[in-house]
Amino acid sequence: MLCMDKRADLHIHTNASDGALSPHQVVMAAAEASLAAIAITDHDTVDGIDEALNAGDETGVEVVPGIEISAIYGEKTEVHMLGYFIDHHYKPLLDQLHVLKNARFNRGVKIVEQLNAAGVPVVLERVLELAEGGAVGRPHVARAIVEIGAASSIDSAFGKYLVEGTPGYVERYKITPAEAMSLIRESGGVACCAHVAKLNRDELLVELIEDGLQAIEAYHPNHSGAASRFYRGFAKKRGLMVTGGSDAHCLNSDNSTSVGDVTVPYEVVEQLKIAAGK
Ligand SMILES: [Zn+2]
Ligand SMILES: [Zn+2]
Structure with a gap:
């Protein structure tokens, strides 16, 4: 039917x-x-x-x-x-999304800097390429780490370099659920x-x-x-x-x-x- x-x-x-x-x-x-x-x-x-x-x-x-x-x-x-x-x-929405995007980009840069300082030669340009112009995130850094052979898989790249307590960990910019809801409702x-x-x-x-x-x-x-x-x-x-x-x-x-x-x-x-x- x-x-x-x-x-x-x-x-x-x-x-x-x-x-x-x-x-x-x-x-x-x-x-x-x-x-x-x-x-x-x-x-x-x-x-x-x-x-x-x-x-x-x-x-x-x-x-x-x-x-x-x-x-x-x-x-x-x-x-x-x-x-x-x-x-x-709505301008205030676009402004806030811009702040989030910048924060994400800056975090990506900082992660790469810290990894480089720890002797992991990940290249920022490659990370940005993997993000294809979109939001830069840890998965892109993880892929770049695997590419240079510093980890055998995405999971192991996270575990060795990107989670809390490892050389590439950088805290992220936070927006709370209440802030997100206000932004949506406004x-x-x-x-x-x-x-x-x-x-x-x-x-x-x-x-x-x-x-x-x-x-x-x-x-x-x-x-x-x-x-x-x-x-x-x-x-x-x-x-x-x-x-x-x-x-x-x-x-x-x-x-x-x-x-x-x-x-x-x-x-x-x-x-x-x-x-x-x-
Ligand atoms: Zn979804
Ligand atoms: Zn979801």
């Missing part, structure tokens, strides 16, 4: 961050998968949104301007905060905590509600059916909206998902729109 339900995939990465497909290609894939709507939620950047919106106009796929901000709670609990229906041209968006079962910190979620959390992502490829049901109930009890998506990066690897692998009913988009006052 043909399913005529309108569906939406509300968590997708493009090559503006660490996805493999361009924003245009992502929208084409969404059209191919007969999705009514998708959200572009790149890590700490909105650079892919305009291209996706244009492709959306061409194909009739509704594109929700979004973002996934990497925040840190406490010492090192990574909390990914999704923003939906943000104004992606930008006209709805703040949603990503892959909450993966985070597995329900008491933290309760705290985040007080700081402005409006939704949780209950449907995600890493969530079991039981986990999704649990978080649906959790959301209902606390008046949160429930979202879901594929977290597609479309990479050629076993654990990479594709556009449309996890979807929610289109009504969720309508709820988010109302919450964002759009």
